[in-house]
Amino acid sequence: MPSPTEKIYLFEYDSRFERLTKTPDVFINYDYNIPLRFPEMLRGKVDRVLADPPFLSDDCLTRTAITVRALVRKDQTKIMVCTGRKMEDILPKLFPGVRRVDFEPRHKGGLANAFGCFMNWSGAYT
DSSP, X not given: OOOGGGSOOEEESOGGGGGGXXXXXXXXXXXXTSTTOSOGGXXXXXXXXXXOXXXXXXXXXXXXXXXXXXXXXXXXXXXXXXXXXXGTTTHHHHSTTOEEOSOOOOOTXXXXXXXXXXXXXXXXXX
């Protein structure tokens, strides 16, 4: 079995998304209300995180940050958070080092709120 950093894991509440994964072990049924419920083998092992919290609220973003902090390798992880710009003031408190970058998330039907992409690194989005 490859190490966790050689795989992409999908943390998602809606179990229908499991069909998008090639193997069932990469789908993690996730509820931000229980931020530390995920496979222990991932704790402190993740190199890159793309977080897209489902709600524009301090509570949802805070609980998502709890999950991310538990997953990441210390000082080595690239973190990208896509969320509403109205969350911009709280983001650096929850995800130290992140700042808004030029990339703007878009949706085919448009987005009701102004969204932004916040990252803790500069350069290419890889």
